[in-house]
Amino acid sequence: MTNNKSVLNWINEMAEMVNPDKIVWIDGSEEQTEALRAEACKTGELEPLNAELYPNCYLHRTAVNDVARVENRTFICTRTKEDAGTINNWMDPKECYDKLSKLYKNSYQGKTMYVIPYSMGVVGSDFAKIGIELTDSIYVVLNMLIMTRVGKNVIDALGDSADFVKGLHAVAECDEEKRYICHFPEDNTIWSVNSGYGGNVLLGKKCFALRIASYLGRKEGWMAEHMLILGLENPQGEVKYISAAFPSACGKTNLAMLIPPEIYKKAGYKVWTVGDDIAWIRVGEDGRLWAVNPENGFFGVAPGTNEHSNYNALMTTKKNCIFTNVCHDLDNNSVWWEGLDNNPPKNALNWRGEKWDYTKYDKADKVGTSGAHPNSRFTAMASNCPCISSEFNSLKGVPLTAIIFGGRRAKTAPLVYESRNWQHGTFVGSIMASETTAAAAGAVGVVRRDPMAMRPFVGYDMGDYFAHWLNMGKKIPNAPKIFHVNWFRTDDEGHFIWPGFGDNMRVLMWILARCAGEVDAVETPIGFVPKAEDINIEGLEDVTVDTIRELLSIDNASWLEDVENIKAFYKQIGERVPAELYDELAILEANLKK
Ligand code: SAT
Ligand code: MN
Helix, strand or coil: CCCCHHHHHHHHHHHHHHCCCEEEECCCCHHHHHHHHHHHHHHCCCEECCCCCCCCCEEECCCCCCCCECHHHEEECCCCHHHHCCCCEECCHHHHHHHHHHHHCCCCCCCEEEEEEEEECCCCCCCCEEEEEEECCHHHHHHHHHHCEECHHHHHHHCCCCCCEEEEEECCCCCHHHCEEEEEHHHCEEEEECCCCHHHHCCHHHHHHHHHHHHHHHHHCCEEECEEEEEEECCCCCEEEEEEECCCCCCHHHHHCCCCCHHHHHHCCEEEEEECCCEEEEECCCCCEEEECCCCEEEEECCCCCHHHHHHHHHHCCCCCEEECCEEECCCCEEECCCCCCCCCCCEECCCCCEECHHHCCHHHHHHHCCCCCCCEEEEEHHHCCCECCCCCCCCCEEEEEEEEECCCCCCCCCEEECCCHHHHHHHHHCCEEECCCCECCCCCCEEECHHHCCCCCCCCHHHHHHHHHHHHHCCCCCCEEEEECCCCECCCCCECCCCHHHHHHHHHHHHHHHCCCCCCEEECCEEECCHHHCCCCCCCCCCHHHHHHHHCCCHHHHHHHHHHHHHHHHHHCCCCCHHHHHHHHHHHHHHHC
């Protein structure tokens, strides 16, 4: 497929280590893809679903011990430990290469090495970057074919350049004690071994498009962020673009594909999806920030997705889709998950592939009793999405009017607030916190600080990452305004107060009105919040102006507790936290004590 010496030498070197029976280049053609699907169905790696209900859709189950990203086994291997920072796990690159080489040794024996040339971003655009992933898993190949742009044209675009990200993946024995997801940003290299799950193995996604790309972005003066991108079109046909960072499994896909509430729909408002997970952002010639989604598909959380919560996502999964770890309805050979509807299948296999009894479902033990794993996923083509933006394949991206940070907080954070300026906005991002979800291995529901939703994804020191944000601010004459939202505030009984989903558009409308200078706000110790009556609640049952007032209230005492927690977190990050952020922290504390 290529004469590129650096590509061929690298593949040979890796093949010598992993020792495959044969090497197959993935060309992106439908014939080859179809042959791979057929093979995966033969081995049982995939199960074809009901072709009428779900044309060209498949079910896959990962190993029971391999259902989420593993942050404690994810490493940044820079030459010095300081460059990886204190938040990342670090291993010396040489030590890591040696250690993993032993795990890779002969791991492809009896198997095929698939070579996947892929582009993050539209092939050949200024934004795009090329990677090559070597894998022993057809499941990975088929997912990469949906999630990225794969094929011969990528290799042609690379030409004889050595500028590509070298990704090596082996499911190997899928032994969790020997599972490693390692990044060598100084070598443009990713090594992943002993996993077959999503973010651990689809190397274009978190590994490349966030960890390696954030490192490159700092070096080259751009940003790789864990953000959705959406366009909000007004009745006059003008579209304003917003990017938003939320931790994994906090509703990025839902916000990106939002359906406007009736009042806005009737008036002619529309929402368009550019991306649901990752944004690569640069300063444009006009001094604004321009963003692209480097992915080509969605790896979305299945549970909770239904006609009402996310109609567009549901439609996106109706064809050419791979479902991972969902419940298998045997009566009509289709799929099901908690929150799809109120009709759990009576004759079904759970995500582990065992006979499943829906009457035994226990909310307190979701992993043990649910039909679908809480982190079960769909891999769906962006082009299937009914609300995909006409700018999805734009070479220059879309200009950002606002950036939103958000977390899952039962208390403390109000429904929405606006930062005073870029520096303060960077501070607001840096103090983001959220309750943990099933997207990563570990306890669920614990509050942890997750700056810019990038805690598990920055490929270098977190303090340097904050400094990069501040530096970028100096290069953007027309910077977007920065906001923070929290859809997840609960009452004393633990019920969500805000309806969320499509109604989040009401908050986006306030945000855009602020960006256009069309509405006032109230200054508080933490930033600007709306006047309660400026959040449109027309058509909402159960929500009054008083509810909004409650959602916008700021409890100084719990914020002061947060301040202490932030101090400890900054201290944990260490010396490289910029002085400007300590200044902002001091201002916040003083404001709260006033
Ligand atoms: O597993 S992935 O990293 O691909 C999805 C997520 O956690 O956001
Ligand atoms: Mn994500």
